[in-house]
Amino acid sequence: IPAPAALSVVRLCCDTNTKSPLLQCVLTGRWINDLGSNMTIGAVNGQGDFAGSYHTAVTATKNAIRVSPLQGSQHRTNQKSQPTFGFTVNWSFSDSVTVFTGQCFVDETGNEVLKTMWLLRSHVDNIKDDWKATMVGINIFTRLHSQK
Secondary structure: OOHHHHHHHHHHHHOOOOOOOOOOOOOOEEEEEOOOOEEEEOOOOOOOEEEEEEEOOOOOOOOOOOOEEEEEEEOOOOOOOOOEEEEEEEOOOOOEEEEEEEEEEEOOOOOEEEEEEEEEEEOOOOHHHHHHOEEEEEEEEEEOOOOO
16 A cells, blocks of 8 residues: 555544544533423432432423422443433422433534433322323433533
């Protein structure tokens, strides 16, 4: 191989760019979803556990929306850059709980994205109403950057 061609091969093999799978997606921080809900995830400990808060933008109750606690776990990554995770939100203003599961991705432009699916369990008064007590959906979260 002539010298210039050899240099091209080296550049192709070893350059890093924004599409590199080595970019890390980190759960810790502030996020906003496609409906305008905000959440803050605290530091992930060595076991993969974390806590935070969730401020929903939508509700089916007539109660005033309040910030609600969340608790979750991230798969211990072992050098994986796009971890899976799950968390539970215990709603402070209603008789319901939501569990989210998803994965943290770095998209083709280098932005972090949380792709999630959720189950919302609402309280019902008797077992005959159980059929209508669980809803399912998806949300996409992007990192919320502070306004300057």
